[in-house]
Amino acid sequence: MKKIAIIIFSLMASNAVLASGITTNWNDKYQKSITLTCGEDNYSYTCSQVCGNESKCEIEEKTCYNCLGSSVYLTHLFKQMGQTYRSTNEETDAYGFVDFLLKNEFVTITSKSVYNNVDRFNSSSLRARFQSLCSNNTEYPVVFLESVGKRHDLGKVRYVSCGEEVYRMTDDPDIDFNQKSELY
């Protein structure tokens, strides 16, 4: 019985990439990083693969090119988060996510992002747009985008970290096509 319980628990847990999730930080030298907290043994795969430590990893994140400015893309990202840029609700497996992190070609944004050039810092409307990406009431979902080339240009949205879970993201908006609407 005990063995069955462990197997069931492991299967359930296999969907969760992390134990406590991901947070973004700016250190005393104003350098950006993300912290992965894996915590318990069952979830230690991600951390041990990313940094060799089973419970916690800190990964440096390079400042992206022209992200402190009035870029059209950044404006669209923050305005359309949850609408054009949305979660597919498809959980990513730990392997794919680890590979993504190991490449170290990513940029993260949250509702408390320094790159936000649209709303007030952590405004309720912006927070709501980010929170709409997660169905588990994560307070500060972290959106991962690709960072492209030597210059670290902002690329496509890839993942959103909703606490323990990491979901794939898409930039295909969910559109309703109501063909009957225009018939007179």
Add this chain to the structure above:
Amino acid sequence: MKGILFSLFVTMFLNSQAIASDYVELNSLRFTNRAQCAVDANAPTNSAFILINNMDTAKAIYRLAKFRGENSSEMTKMGIKVYRYSVIQLLSLIHRKLMNRELPLLPHDTSSESELHVPSKYKALMRSCRSDEYCEGLDDYIANIWKIASSKSSNAGKVVKYYTVDNYHSKDSYVQDKVFEKGMKRSGMNCHYLKKFSPLQAQLYGTKPTQEVLTKIAQAALESEEYLSSCEDFSQQKNLQVAAYQIEIPHLKEKKWNNKGFDYWNSLKLYFSWAFRNAPEMQEMAAPFADLFRGVAVEDSVMIVPNGCKSITTPKCDGNYLSQNALREFAKEDFKRKALSLDVLSEVPDGPQSDLMNDPFTEVNTDILDLATERSAEEWLNRFRKNFSGARNIMKSKLILAMSTLNVVTSKVSSEKMLDLLGQQFAEIDNLSGNSEEVLKVKNDLYYLCSESTFVGHKEFSFLKGKLEILRKTTLVDGIAGQLSKTKTAELFSFYEKLIEKITTSCGALQQKKIWDDNFTLDRTGFFPWYMDKIYSNKVESTAKDKMIAYLKNNSPLLSYSSYKTSKKFEDVICTSASDCSRKVIQSIIDLYAVSQYASTFWSLEQKIKSPNIFNPYAERTTCKVYDPWFKTKSMIFNLFMDMGQAALSLTTPGAIFGRLDLEPGRVTSFRQLVSEGKIEYDVRMKPQKIRAGLVADFGPLLGVPCTVSMTGSEYNPYNYVRFSGISVGACNSEADHDLNVRTASDMDDNATNAHSECLSCTLNFESAAGALTSVASATGPTFFLVRGLVRLYRALKDPHNIPRNWNTNPNHVIETYKRFGEIPKKCVRSLRKGKRCLANSCEERVADKITDLVSGQILSLKVPRHGKGQVKVSTCSEPIKFSVYRSTTGNSGHSQNNRDCRVSKVKIPSSCQGIKR
């Protein structure tokens, strides 16, 4: 953290002490009239303003402080200071390295016409890189150079190492000593924080330095702390959003600088953009924010603009240059009042060339950017920033909405499907009768669709059709907003084209008189705003949006974000019906066209900071040949020669020059060409050499000018010859032989062709040899032509605007004169505006020349005895500088005395002031 900030403050304070100087050294002010200002646009400036808008950086630092729970107000202020400091310090560093030959010049002109050597790899790189796409190779190239520049090798050693990067030329690729005035060090860049625009920038306010202007310059220079301060003195910088600086490169030889200046500025801008993000030196300059600042869109934040008519970038008649110069509209006081009528903000802009055509002879050097209307330079710049940011936000929203709409529509509905849906929407149109609200709505909707699509898509009548086609070729929009779309602009345009073609064809086939019969009254308010703008000049307000909102009360939209189901927000609707979708596709394409016209105004697509010539609207007018600064001069000389030529001809043999009858009227050729082709013959009684010499003397400047051949009276000519009766000059005829840089919309449409029109056209006139001039000449005689020529010349020379004129005034000389006499005496005005000194006598001037050649600083007072020991006080030394003077007894004490009669020797600079030696 506080420790870091404190140490940074200390470093900055110490640096500012080291750099700060007691006196303000300013370059000569160059006053120009309109024509000279136009000419000057082709020369590199030695004085510029650095305009910093640090709003985005400040907001980021504020958020960073909030994120970390630090004091956001203090940290933001600190971050702004560090940002400004790092920008100025980095520019100074690059300047020093360029001047000391620690960095090679990166030529601005990489074309084969360049007179200077262009390093091969650099040339290949610049030719392969598009200006609207990231050029990774350029970054790598500069990285290799910078690695050597930052090494500890000697300057000579660096020059040798640079050969491993590219084949630089020892002379052409570096700033040479001969660029500087004799004996002057390759000094640094003079940098002043600009508190207030003042008579110290008098050349921006007026064209000629009068006695009053010179007095104001002197008074302003004596109170310079009111207007300028040290670039590093942050206590003077009150505004946290913007900062303006004046930088100057002193002691340049103008002619030599003209050859190197544009390469210098181009290098400064390219190195700056790279170094700001990548140079190791930035870690110290921008500490502790260096990593954060790597993300600043520095090209959107920093701008260098010339302080006057000269340029930083060579004028070029292309969309990029024109739209960058359109920036000056945002600096004007009446921007908000005029915003709606400005092309840059219009729904369907004509393009940046429209300003040139609408106002070819605009004002210049009369405070055209309303500098005097604000209390401080900061306030002026802040107005500029606000206007610019507001307009950019409008353009950004337009672009985002257009891209989103086109992406959704093209991905969900094919053009065939859209037509099918339109067919369904208007299926019953032929059978609808009556005036019910429902019927009118359908009829109006179809009317709007057909009108708007015909306006943009009609093969013969649409003026917009050709303009919009630029979207097939331009990559500008993809460069700015490529990440927003999976589909390139060209593909989006193809979708639009297909759709519009079918809609216009269908609309043409409608039984229009039956559908929109006599009982139908069009509700004009339902058109989209762009159509209102073009057709009704915005006299009717569009209610299209209100109509859509009303429609949605009882209907579901055709295309909407899924969130609409719950939010019911209008913003979540893409389009309500097939006709609305089609019209929004048109609107979106027009918006993309509008953005592409002014993309370079609002976004920096190149890897260098912008440097528009905002104080000289004739930069683009001249390069696009809308204004010819030499036109008046040429025509004046022409008139004189013409009259003198006529005089000479009438004196000898009228009609001495003949053209053969097989000359083709309308042919474009030059007089010289006709001579070489043997189409021109001379009176056999005259010696050809004499005639040729006479021609060169009379028509010299015009012999090679291409002109159209014109003939009068030839059909009645009984002889085989026509008589050459001179050259006439017309004005502003369109020419097509301009050099097009096909990159943006404005380069390719009809208006652009007009933008390149020539303002000088001429005609070679031939007339029947049996014409009447012989009798005119015999009646009036040669004297008439000579007198007329001189009268015309006199009148032309009095033209204050169109004959190039300039005056150079050295502010240091103006102060000396003012201090010497307590005013600017009338007798000194002439000397001072020639850039010369004016003191009590030439011996005093000689002493002043000698002292300022030896030491830096302004002369505060001078005692020059007739013989013996004298002394001078300069602003940079607390003790007087002593010297001996000897004047020959033959000279007098006035200005006519020759400098050689006054000898200055034994100049003793006090030991405490040895540091001021040049």
